[in-house]
Every structure is written in structure tokens, then in C-alpha cells.
Amino acid sequence: MPLASARAIVGGLAVVEADLPADRRKLIEIADWCDRFSPFVSLDPPHGLVLDITGVSHLFDGEEPMLRSLRGTLIAAGFTACAAIAGTAVAARALARFADGTIAAPGDEAATIAPLPVAALDLEHKDTHALQRAGLKTIGQVAERTRAELTARFGKEMVFKLDRALGRGEKPISPRRILPAFAAERRFAEPVVSEDFIAETILGLAASLCAVMEERGQGARRLEASFFRTDGIVRRIAVDTAQPLHDPATIARLFRTRLDALSDPLDPGFGFDLVRLCAVHAERLVPQSVGLEAHPDEEKEIAFLIDRLAARFGSHRVMVFQPQDTHIPEAAGVAVPAQHADATKLAWEPRETGEPPRRPIRLFERPEPIDAIAQVPDGPPVSFRWRRVRHRVTRAEGPERIAMEWWQHEDHKPTRDYFRVEDENGRRFWLFREGLFVRETMEPRWFLHGLFA
Amino acid sequence: MGDLAHRLAGTRQLLDPILGEERNLVRCALGHAAADMVLRGGLLRGTLHEIFAGDPGASAAGFAFGLAQRVRREKRLLWIRQDFSALEHAELCPTGLAELGIDPSSVLLLRAAHAEDALRAGADALSCAALGAVIVEIPGNPKVLDLVASRRLVLGAQTKGVTVFLLRLSAQAEPSAAETRWRIRSLPSTEGDDWAPSAEADNWGSPRFAAELTRNRHGETGHWAMEWCCDERAFKPAANSGVVAAAPADRPAEAPHIRLLAG
Numbered sequence: 001m002p003l004a005s006a007r008a009i010v011g012g013l014a015v016v017e018a019d020l021p022a023d024r025r026k027l028i029e030i031a032d033w034c035d036r037f038s039p040f041v042s043l044d045p046p047h048g049l050v051l052d053i054t055g056v057s058h059l060f061d062g063e064e065p066m067l068r069s070l071r072g073t074l075i076a077a078g079f080t081a082c083a084a085i086a087g088t089a090v091a092a093r094a095l096a097r098f099a100d101g102t103i104a105a106p107g108d109e110a111a112t113i114a115p116l117p118v119a120a121l122d123l124e125h126k127d128t129h130a131l132q133r134a135g136l137k138t139i140g141q142v143a144e145r146t147r148a149e150l151t152a153r154f155g156k157e158m159v160f161k162l163d164r165a166l167g168r169g170e171k172p173i174s175p176r177r178i179l180p181a182f183a184a185e186r187r188f189a190e191p192v193v194s195e196d197f198i199a200e201t202i203l204g205l206a207a208s209l210c211a212v213m214e215e216r217g218q219g220a221r222r223l224e225a226s227f228f229r230t231d232g233i234v235r236r237i238a239v240d241t242a243q244p245l246h247d248p249a250t251i252a253r254l255f256r257t258r259l260d261a262l263s264d265p266l267d268p269g270f271g272f273d274l275v276r277l278c279a280v281h282a283e284r285l286v287p288q289s290v291g292l293e294a295h296p297d298e299e300k301e302i303a304f305l306i307d308r309l310a311a312r313f314g315s316h317r318v319m320v321f322q323p324q325d326t327h328i329p330e331a332a333g334v335a336v337p338a339q340h341a342d343a344t345k346l347a348w349e350p351r352e353t354g355e356p357p358r359r360p361i362r363l364f365e366r367p368e369p370i371d372a373i374a375q376v377p378d379g380p381p382v383s384f385r386w387r388r389v390r391h392r393v394t395r396a397e398g399p400e401r402i403a404m405e406w407w408q409h410e411d412h413k414p415t416r417d418y419f420r421v422e423d424e425n426g427r428r429f430w431l432f433r434e435g436l437f438v439r440e441t442m443e444p445r446w447f448l449h450g451l452f453a
Numbered sequence: 454m455g456d457l458a459h460r461l462a463g464t465r466q467l468l469d470p471i472l473g474e475e476r477n478l479v480r481c482a483l484g485h486a487a488a489d490m491v492l493r494g495g496l497l498r499g500t501l502h503e504i505f506a507g508d509p510g511a512s513a514a515g516f517a518f519g520l521a522q523r524v525r526r527e528k529r530l531l532w533i534r535q536d537f538s539a540l541e542h543a544e545l546c547p548t549g550l551a552e553l554g555i556d557p558s559s560v561l562l563l564r565a566a567h568a569e570d571a572l573r574a575g576a577d578a579l580s581c582a583a584l585g586a587v588i589v590e591i592p593g594n595p596k597v598l599d600l601v602a603s604r605r606l607v608l609g610a611q612t613k614g615v616t617v618f619l620l621r622l623s624a625q626a627e628p629s630a631a632e633t634r635w636r637i638r639s640l641p642s643t644e645g646d647d648w649a650p651s652a653e654a655d656n657w658g659s660p661r662f663a664a665e666l667t668r669n670r671h672g673e674t675g676h677w678a679m680e681w682c683c684d685e686r687a688f689k690p691a692a693n694s695g696v697v698a699a700a701p702a703d704r705p706a707e708a709p710h711i712r713l714l715a716g
Contacts, residue, residue, distance in 0.1 A: 453515020
């Protein structure tokens with residue numbers, strides 16, 4: 001009803017403007033808090049959440065206590081909350097809004113839902129109105145009608161919704177966050193604040209997690225520790241690894257390094273009452289082959305070093321080189337994060353024996369423009385000026401013509417003629433002229449791309 | 454008597470670093486006879502070495518990799534550099550490394566945000582015995598790199614035997630606990646400038662250095678013209694270098710003994 005009518009009915013009505021973004025943020029916070037009940041949380045905007053509690057309720061002594069605890073905590077926090085449990089998401093939603101606190105027995109959704117009014121189906125307003133005008137006031141009455149009639153009058157979407165509400169068929173819901181492969185958690189009767197205790201807890205959780213993973217022959221590639229504060233805020237810390245890990249001490253050490261290096265330190269507030277360690281992504285453990293394989297222990301140590309450095313400084317800062325199949329110099333060797341590098345691809349071509357180095361040891365990512373004096377059309381430079389210093393060229397070798405990838409239509413870059421030059425002091429540079437004289441440009445430009453040792 | 458002998462051995466071990474007698478310490482030959490002689494067999498492994506670069510610093514990087522290659526013995530190499538270096542001194546090019554004879558797949562790269570992170574990463578990496586060498590590139594003279602920091606690096610290197618090289622670009626020499634200190638400048642290919650485009654003339658370009666050992670804890674200093682042989686991965690005396698010029702007068706006065714050795 002419009003606001004004027006409401007004001008007319010109730011004098012002195014308190015009116016607050018709806019703040020939809022704030023509502024959504026709050027809903028997300030509540031969804032984070034609900035993570036402690038089940039990792040499978042889905043948003044049901046604008047004001048609802050759907051949790052999949054398959055296989056979880058036994059941790060809370062049953063569905064009834066779990067429902068009570070969830071509702072109770074939310075109501076105690078000041079929200080007006082209603083909740084219900086059923087076999088399908090649609091049925092649970094309907095029950096929550098119209099029969100608060102019901103738990104539908106498995107397979108019994110049809111009977112539990114039947115007495116609810118048709119508004120519980122969450123159809124469009126005109127459809128609900130039409131049903132009511134047709135004399136169908138409850139869902140049970142609608143269910144008695146044949147599917148053909150309902151489809152003819154209301155369309156098949158409505159019939160699908162009815163089916164889901166009655167427990168036949170389900171539309172899958174997707175969780176907000178990736179479901180972890182393995183998880184171990186510990187609840188505290190008294191909230192925990194001290195760092196040492198948290199570190200010990202992580203070690204204990206890592207031990208139980210590794211025990212479970214080892215049974216299945218898997219190791220963790222990505223671990224996430226979630227810290228649930230008593231006031232509902234959840235903080236998550238993630239750690240990546242280069243090799244599948246299954247050693248608790250290593251995991252604990254990596255988390256300690258990560259926690260130490262956090263720019264925004266872990267603030268316990270009034271304390272954490274739940275700490276959970278998940279292996280978000282797990283991989284099969286490769287059995288170590290002993291023998292011709294060179295030093296498996298060394299590989300493990302290097303992997304641990306990479307993990308440590310990545311935990312402390314960020315996984316995008318620890319890199320290895322990977323060769324690429326291109327002749328463009330700046331793209332021929334690329335640095336990729338070491339933890340995500342594909343170990344099978346890292347093979348480089350050996351150098352040609354007897355030849356001096358043809359590629360510089362240092363390469364500018366963006367070639368620096370220089371002023372060069374050279375013979376046209378394609379002679380080597382005689383002298384050039386770089387960073388305000390004049391260099392006189394005593395030896396030059398080239399040109400090595402590298403054409404840019406002409407099959408990329410969007411960006412036709414000019415051809416480069418590379419020269420290896422040495423100046424009077426013995427410093428060696430890698431210069432190129434960009435653009436073939438006359439054929440591509442009338443004013444070819446010179447750049448300095450790299451420095452030789 | 455047995456107890457006395459035991460205590461004497463312990464005292465001798467304590468005095469060894471001070472007296473300059475190195476037993477049980479491994480030295481890796483560089484391949485350059487004169488330099489190896491001054492270094493008493495080669496470069497000492499499991500300690501800190503400093504390399505100072507002239508401008509623009511690519512020669513020193515090549516020299517550092519050459520030393521690291523001699524020292525690391527098939528193990529992997531960690532190169533640490535700061536974000537700022539990429540703009541000023543250019544990125545490391547893996548194909549260039551392959552051309553120098555160093556396998557790029559054995560090199561790990563760490564990009565540190567600033568000097569303090571770089572030094573901390575270096576110290577952390579020294580506890581990994583599977584590494585052969587760590588090269589930390591530090592431009593300028595940051596405050597965090599003082600005598601205490603360098604001593605910490607030395608101690609870290611000694612625990613697991615990982616050699617660490619500090620590559621100082623555009624820096625002034627400072628007191629440090631390094632075992633050896635080098636100053637590297639580039640060396641022209643041959644004296645004079647011949648411009649004849651013949652077949653042999655195109656074969657120039659092997660890395661050549663005017664390498665000056667300005668400080669050596671357990672030996673004398675020296676000055677040599679060295680060339681890195683990319684195929685054999687060793688240093689050798691530079692051919693056709695003539696007499697190497699003395700260091701320019703505007704260098705900071707801190708190397709007392711400079712002996713000119715013709716290459």
C-alpha cells in the first residue's frame with residue numbers, strides 16, 4: 001500500500017528510507033556468519049539465505065537444536081528472523097515465510113506445504129491473484145488440479161515451481177564460496193585471543209586434516225583458515241603451495257609466516273569462538289620415485305622455500321621463467337608465479353656453441369627511445385644518445401630482422417632490425433631500428449632494448 | 454691428555470677464521486689462473502661476496518651470474534631484485550641467461566618491494582640447503598644494508614653452505630662483512646677500433662670484464678681482465694686486452710693495494 005495510506009491508518013508512523021546496498025551488505029555479513037553452520041550458503045535476495053545442511057546437522061545434535069540455535073542467535077542479535085528446514089530449497093523458503101520454525105520430514109514436503117496459502121509459492125502477483133479468484137486458496141488445493149489445466153492457464157514455469165515446492169524435483173542452488181575438499185574445525189567454549197594458542201590450534205587442525213587427506217592419498221594445494229569472531233565477523237587467510245602438502249608442521253609454519261606478514265593483522269576483537277582449516281583445493285599425491293630422479297629431497301626443499309617466500313611476500317612475487325613459442329624478444333621468456341607453473345613446460349633450448357651471446361642479459365620491458373645516427377636505409381648506427389649520454393659505436397653486428405607477428409591483425413607493428421653494438425668503453429647494447437625505411441615508414445625510430453654483459 | 458688435545462682442537466677451530474687458515478672450507482676455482490691464485494684456489498663457498506657495478510650495471514650482473522655458476526654446482530639459484538630496479542636497470546632476460554650458458558629453468562626469481570624485503574628474503578632463503586647461490590640486487594646505499602645486516606647474511610650463509618652475492622648497483626663502498634669485494638667495469642673487445650666487417654670480427658661479444666678485487670679477507674687484492682666462456686661456463690684470461698688501465702681517479706679511495714696484472 002502507498003505510504004500515505006499507511007500514515008492515514010496509523011498516526012505517528014515512523015518512516016525510514018530503505019537503504020538497499022546496506023541491506024545487501026548486512027545480508028552478506030550474516031551469510032558469512034552462517035558459514036559456521038554449513039559451508040554451503042547461498043544468498044536469496046533481498047532478505048533471505050538458503051543453507052544446504054546435508055550431512056551437517058549431526059554436528060549440532062540434530063536439526064531441531066540447529067534450527068533453534070540459528071534462529072535464536074539471530075533474534076538475540078536484534079534481527080527479526082524466521083527459519084525452516086525442508087527437503088528442497090523452494091519448500092524450505094515457503095515454510096520459513098509462512099510456517100516459521102517447521103521442520104518438514106524428508107519426503108513429507110507435500111503434506112507439510114499443503115495448508116500454506118498460495119502466496120507461499122512466490123509467483124507473480126497477477127498469478128497469485130488469479131489463483132485466489134479461481135478459488136484455490138491453499139497449495140494443497142492447487143496440487144489437486146491436473147498439470148495440463150495449470151500449464152494451460154499459468155504456463156509451465158508455475159508448474160515447475162509447484163513441483164519444487166511439493167518436493168518433486170529440485171533446482172540446484174549454487175554456494176557463495178567454493179566448497180572445500182576437506183575441512184577440520186574446532187569450537188571454543190571460551191573465545192580465544194592469544195596468538196600462540198591460535199598457532200597451536202592451527203597445528204592441531206592441520207594434523208587432523210592431513211590424516212584425512214592421507215587416507216585418500218591427497219595433498220592440499222590451497223589451504224584456507226577461517227577465524228570466526230564472537231561478534232559475527234569472519235576473517236579468512238589463504239595459503240597456496242607449489243606441491244601437494246600433507247605435512248602438518250609445514251602447513252602450520254606457512255600459516256605462521258603468512259600471519260606474521262599480514263599488512264592488516266588478525267584482530268580477534270572479543271575472541272574467536274570457531275577456527276576452521278579447509279583444504280580448498282586438493283590434489284593427488286605423486287608417489288616419490290627413488291633412483292634415477294635427481295634428489296627428490298631437494299625438490300621438496302625448493303618447493304618449501306617457494307611456499308615460504310610466497311606466504312611472506314605474496315605468491316605473485318616468486319617466479320620462474322617459462323619459455324614461450326614466439327620470436328618476439330620481450331615475450332620469448334616469461335616470468336610466471338612459481339606456485340602455479342607447469343613443471344613439464346620448463347625446457348629451454350641450449351645455446352649454439354662457439355657463438356657469442358646473441359641475446360642480452362638485461363632487457364627493458366619497454367624499449368627506451370634513443371637518438372641514433374645511422375646510414376640509411378639499413379646501416380648500423382654510428383653513434384647514439386641514451387639517457388643523455390653520447391655513445392660512440394666501435395663495433396656493430398647485425399641487422400637481425402625480427403618481424404612482428406603479422407598474423408595479429410589488430411596491431412600491425414613495424415619490423416625491427418636489431419643490432420648488437422659496442423661502444424668505446426666496452427659496453428654492449430642491443431639496439432633496434434623500428435620500421436623499414438620507405439616500405440613501412442619514412443622516419444624509422446631507434447630504440448635500446450637490452451644490455452649485454 | 455685426550456681432554457687437552459680435544460680442547461686444543463677446539464681452540465684451533467675458534468682461531469682459524471682469525472688466523473686466516475681455512476680448513477674444511479671449499480673454494481671453487483673460477484678458471485682464471487691468476488685470480489684463482491690470489492683467491493687461494495678459488496671463490497669461497499658458503500659466505501657473502503659483494504660485487505660493485507659501474508654504469509649501467511649489466512656487466513656486473515653477468516659477472517655475478519658467472520661467479521654464481523662456478524659456485525653453485527648443479528643446485529638452483531635465487532635472484533632477488535626490487536620493483537624499482539626494473540625501471541632503472543631493466544629486467545633479467547632468460548634467453549640472455551641461456552646464451553651465457555646458465556639454464557634459466559634453474560633460476561628462481563623474487564621481486565621484493567624494497568631493500569628491507571629483499572634482504573629479509575635473502576636471509577630466509579639461506580636456510581634452504583638445496584639452493585646453490587643467492588644473488589641479491591640492491592641499488593644504491595639503503596640504510597638497512599649496514600654492517601649488521603651483512604654479518605647476518607654471512608652467518609646465514611655459513612649455516613647451510615649457500616653462497617650469497619650482493620650486487621650493488623650505483624653504490625658507494627661501505628664497511629661490510631663480505632669475504633671478497635669486486636668492482637666490475639666493462640672491457641672493450643680489442644684495443645683500438647677497427648671497423649672491418651669480416652667474418653671473425655663478428656664473433657666479438659663474449660662477456661669481458663675489467664674485474665678488480667678490491668678487498669679480500671684472506672688474501673691479496675688484484676686486477677684482471679677476465680672473459681666468461683659461455684660454452685665451458687668458466688672464466689679465462691681475456692684475449693687481446695693489452696694493458697688494462699688503472700682505476701679512474703674519481704673512485705672512492707678505499708682499495709689500498711692495486712697490482713696491475715697484464716691479462
